[in-house]
Amino acid sequence: MKILITGFQPFGGQRVNPAWEAVRKLPDVLGDKVLWKLEIPVTFGGAFDAVEAKAEEVDPDVILCVGQAGGRDAVTPERIAVNLQDASIPDNAGNQPVDLPVIADGANAYFTSLPVKAMAAAVRAQGLPCRLSCTAGTYVCNDVFYRLLHRYRDTGKRVGFVHVPFLPEQGSPNLPLNSIVRALQAMLEAI
Numbered sequence: 001m002k003i004l005i006t007g008f009q010p011f012g013g014q015r016v017n018p019a020w021e022a023v024r025k026l027p028d029v030l031g032d033k034v035l036w037k038l039e040i041p042v043t044f045g046g047a048f049d050a051v052e053a054k055a056e057e058v059d060p061d062v063i064l065c066v067g068q069a070g071g072r073d074a075v076t077p078e079r080i081a082v083n084l085q086d087a088s089i090p091d092n093a094g095n096q097p098v099d100l101p102v103i104a105d106g107a108n109a110y111f112t113s114l115p116v117k118a119m120a121a122a123v124r125a126q127g128l129p130c131r132l133s134c135t136a137g138t139y140v141c142n143d144v145f146y147r148l149l150h151r152y153r154d155t156g157k158r159v160g161f162v163h164v165p166f167l168p169e170q171g172s173p174n175l176p177l178n179s180i181v182r183a184l185q186a187m188l189e190a191i
Contacts, residue, residue, distance in 0.1 A: 069163035114160035
């Protein structure tokens with residue numbers, strides 16, 4: 001199985017993004033799964049363009065995007081992406097859409113095509129904090145998640161999104177980098 005897993009660049013004045021820091025530390029092969037890792041920009045539309053280009057190149061079975069969620073105290077697989085862009089801060093290109101659809105004629109929302117309950121259970125079995133989330137927000141994380149679900153619906157490619165907490169040096173609540181890596185690995189094994 002081929003999995004394209006992505007993590008975002010830093011944004012919002014942060015020097016690191018735990019999503020990319022954890023993704024890049026994952027092994028390249030995990031059992032029968034080959035991982036393709038990609039750092040993506042924190043820009044509306046641009047994140048999707050980067051993921052889609054890499055997906056066209058490697059033809060993955062699964063696309064899993066990972067993003068930072070400051071303020072969360074657990075790793076949170078996302079269930080739903082909504083057709084809404086509503087940014088409280090500008091993205092890294094200075095874009096700050098307010099109350100706009102991600103895709104003008106798109107569905108109101110899409111559900112992930114990954115087994116998020118099994119993924120969360122696998123993380124908790126490692127003794128790590130994990131709970132399901134029903135909101136990927138309305139910033140770039142949701143934007144890329146929604147666009148990917150829209151693009152790959154009915155293709156057989158499975159798409160998901162996971163939010164991770166801050167690293168200790170970013171503030172509180174947080175989770176150490178090695179714990180985030182272990183959580184992602186457990187989720188990948190559960191797919």
